[in-house]
Amino acid sequence: MIRVVVVDDEQLVRAGLRLILEAAEDITVVGEAADGAGALEQAQRLRPDVVLLDVRMPGIDGLTVAPEVVAAGPKVIMLTTFDLDEYVHRALRAGAVGFLLKDTPPRELAAAVRTVAAGNAMLAPTVTRRLISSFAERGPARRDAARERLAPLTERELAIVREVARGHGNAEIARRLTMSEATVKAHVSRALAKLHAGNRVQLAILVYDADLL
Amino acid sequence: MIRVVVVDDEQLVRAGLRLILEAAEDITVVGEAADGAGALEQAQRLRPDVVLLDVRMPGIDGLTVAPEVVAAGPKVIMLTTFDLDEYVHRALRAGAVGFLLKDTPPRELAAAVRTVAAGNAMLAPTVTRRLISSFAERGPARRDAARERLAPLTERELAIVREVARGHGNAEIARRLTMSEATVKAHVSRALAKLHAGNRVQLAILVYDADLL
DNA sequence: CCTAGGGCTCGGCCGACGGATCGGGCTGCC
DNA sequence: GGCAGCCCGATCCGTCGGCCGAGCCCTAGG
Numbered sequence: 001m002i003r004v005v006v007v008d009d010e011q012l013v014r015a016g017l018r019l020i021l022e023a024a025e026d027i028t029v030v031g032e033a034a035d036g037a038g039a040l041e042q043a044q045r046l047r048p049d050v051v052l053l054d055v056r057m058p059g060i061d062g063l064t065v066a067p068e069v070v071a072a073g074p075k076v077i078m079l080t081t082f083d084l085d086e087y088v089h090r091a092l093r094a095g096a097v098g099f100l101l102k103d104t105p106p107r108e109l110a111a112a113v114r115t116v117a118a119g120n121a122m123l124a125p126t127v128t129r130r131l132i133s134s135f136a137e138r139g140p141a142r143r144d145a146a147r148e149r150l151a152p153l154t155e156r157e158l159a160i161v162r163e164v165a166r167g168h169g170n171a172e173i174a175r176r177l178t179m180s181e182a183t184v185k186a187h188v189s190r191a192l193a194k195l196h197a198g199n200r201v202q203l204a205i206l207v208y209d210a211d212l213l
Numbered sequence: 214m215i216r217v218v219v220v221d222d223e224q225l226v227r228a229g230l231r232l233i234l235e236a237a238e239d240i241t242v243v244g245e246a247a248d249g250a251g252a253l254e255q256a257q258r259l260r261p262d263v264v265l266l267d268v269r270m271p272g273i274d275g276l277t278v279a280p281e282v283v284a285a286g287p288k289v290i291m292l293t294t295f296d297l298d299e300y301v302h303r304a305l306r307a308g309a310v311g312f313l314l315k316d317t318p319p320r321e322l323a324a325a326v327r328t329v330a331a332g333n334a335m336l337a338p339t340v341t342r343r344l345i346s347s348f349a350e351r352g353p354a355r356r357d358a359a360r361e362r363l364a365p366l367t368e369r370e371l372a373i374v375r376e377v378a379r380g381h382g383n384a385e386i387a388r389r390l391t392m393s394e395a396t397v398k399a400h401v402s403r404a405l406a407k408l409h410a411g412n413r414v415q416l417a418i419l420v421y422d423a424d425l426l
Numbered sequence: 427c428c429t430a431g432g433g434c435t436c437g438g439c440c441g442a443c444g445g446a447t448c449g450g451g452c453t454g455c456c
Numbered sequence: 457g458g459c460a461g462c463c464c465g466a467t468c469c470g471t472c473g474g475c476c477g478a479g480c481c482c483t484a485g486g
Contacts (some may be wrong), residue, residue: 092349097342121342125333129310131344132334136305154462167415170444181443183464189445200444201417202380208421369434383472396435402473413472 002117005031005046007039007062008054008079013102017052020106027113036060043072049117053096055080055087063090070095075116083127092131097121146209152194160187164200165207215330218244218259220252220275221267221292226315230265233319240326249273256285262330266309268293268300276300279307288329296340305344310334359422365407371425373400377413378420 006017006029018029031042035057043051051074053062062078070076077098078091091099097116100109101124112122123131153161163173170188174181188200197203207213219230219242231242244255248270256264264287266275275291283289290311291304304312310329313322314337325335336344366374376386383401387394401413410416420426 092345095349097345115338118338119342120338121345122338123336123341123345125328125331125335128336128341129332129334131348132305132310132336135344135348136308140302140306156463164414165418167410167412167418169412179463180465182466185443185445186447186464186466189447192445197380199380199382201377201414204414204417205378205380205421208418367433392434393436395437398473399435402475405473 002027002050002113003030003046003048004028004050004052004113005033005039005042005048005074006052007033007035007042007057008052009034009057013054017109020109021113023106024110024113027110036062036065040065040068040072043069043074047072048074050075050077050113052077052079052113054078055091063087063094066091066094066096075119077112077116077122083124083130085130088127088130099123099127101126142209143211146206146211149195150206150210150212153191157187157191157194160184161191161203162207162212164188165204165212167204215240215263215326216243216259216261217241217263217265217326218246218252218255218261218287219265220246220248220255220270221265222247222270226267230322233322234326236319237323237326240323249275249278253278253281253285256282256287260285261287263288263290263326265290265292265326267291268304276303276307279304279309283308288332290325290329290335296337296343298343301340301343312336312340314339355422356424359419359424362408363419363423363425366404370400370404370407373397374404374416375420375425377401378417378426380417 004021004027006014008014008017014032018032021027021029030048031046033039033042037060039051039053039062042048051069053066053069053076055062055078066076066078075098076096077100078087078096079100079102080087081102083099083101088099098112098121100112100122104112104124115122150158159177160173163176168176170181170184173184177184191203192198192200195203195206197206217234217240219227221227221230227245231245234240234242243261244259246252246255250273252264252266252275255261264282266279266282266289268275268291279289279291288311289309290313291300291309292313292315293300294315296312296314301312311325311334313325313335317325317337328335363371363374372390373386376389381389383394383397386397404416405411405413408416408419410419
């Protein structure tokens, strides 16, 4: 039996969720709360398997308490009317493993509870879509592009550039790599030219994007 | 009516998928293929709404043709027995909007087809879980530490430091934020002092670690 | 009211660092 | 031998960064 706590500031919504979930034989609603403080208290006292947590609530809102609720043990599914990027990002970073819209059909809601109780994750389709695109964009795309740009560098030059990206000055790099400071400057200059960079900071940015540390 | 092409090297699997999908009144299977080449040909000729694409196939495998199939128009759902990280990453980068395991129940398979046809995305729960982790665990440790260090900065100072992290020089920052270069230098100096940094590159590193772009 | 403090804005000065340029030595290859 | 690429070095100059001071605005508090 999966033990669930539902949190929403509107009593009507809580009642609706309870009805939907209790209709499944393997799910039982063991507690309710109307704000973040109540949610945390119930999570710690009742130790439920899953907490359905509304995003917007008076007092402490759902996103704010989410990290603490997660820390208390249960899996957290965020519930909201609007799937704003800001909400999704904060929720996922807080450790939520579910993010559903309030127009989710009853069958899927119960399925989501079972899914997260089993240790997996469930997102609304629109949210999944957004997550994928943000993954595809910020993923290895920029990294490979950066590596491509760094390709023309000589082995030695790359070594100097990596030192630059560590925030070291030319003198310090010279000591570390046992060469003259003038030489370091020369390498940096040619790296700047090859990479069409105007700044040593831009070199550091490339190294960071290329994930070379 | 949602028009679907199923691609799998095993004839039995194709037949099974066709049976499942044709059972839904709003879905019709308009074509089949046994390898990547066939998948691409069918996608271009039949212009289906959705392509179910097996990952592992003899000849050109699913992950390899996925980008071209996506480019041809249809939404792509990857199908596989194993949800290896490598598979998922490549698939999502290729532009797939679905990633399902072959043990997905028929009802969810049809739901997934409808979901992607509607422009949204559908992943297997285990895949979603992994995606969330890789999104959330993008090093909150170092990130929060960096934010902690950046905390003492005033709003204005942080703005200048972020410009520094973009690789801009003092003069350029002055233009962008419409202030004197002397002011920029003053802010940079104080930021360096507050953060115990000796270099503007080190400021950039902090901003990067703090993930502020 | 007016004083004190903090943040933002500027200017000037100067030492230090960063970049551009030129040249030389070394290797491998045509 | 000539050429090309990499590595190293030295010199010149612009930019950066530290340090001084100053004025302005706002808020807090006597």
